[in-house]
Amino acid sequence: MEGFRLGFRKVVHGDGRAMGATLFAIGTAGVPMGRLGAADDGLRLVELDPMLIRTTQTTVKQQGATIPALVESMKRNGFVVEPDRLIDVVRMPDGVLTSLDNTRILAAQRAGVNIQARVFEHTDLLPDDLDYVSRFIGRKGEIPVTFGDAVANRISNQNSLFRTVYPYGSPYIGSAH
Helix, strand or coil: CCCEEEEEEEEECCCCCEEEEEEEEEECCCCEEEECCCCCCCCCCEEECHHHCEECCCECCCCCCCHHHHHHHHHHHCCCCCCCCCEEEEECCCCCEEECCCHHHHHHHHHCCCEEEEEEECCCECCCCHHHHHCCCCCCCCCCCEHHHHHHHHHHCCCHHHHHHCCCCECCCECCC
């Protein structure tokens, strides 16, 4: 790999207990390129600053806890990894990360806490999981094959201004709360 340096990040459980250090490759723009060492979580999670992650939708949809309640929880407990609701981010062709999961990104931004996420390249194939893939069907019925396709389809389902201005995702996200 060219244009990278190595760095260590402390990996913690949602309750703040240390899991150990993880070796990362840091891209020339300072964005983690993925974990090189193994943490004992087995989930291949990378700690990321949510302020550096673009989003694929104009707003967040309320699912479960309200945004203010989620923010308060993150302020008290930090970011809690939920194995059945992992955050997936995609390194797009411009090298910047874009999230496929926006609600907890917004809450973490507001709480001022880092997130734990899985990082995929835009060329990586999506899992063979119909429930997962069905979240990213395009506005004209396009079935995504790669994580980059999933980002493109999610963005294609937004209004034309968003699609035009933010073809790889937006640095801004809104909510009604």
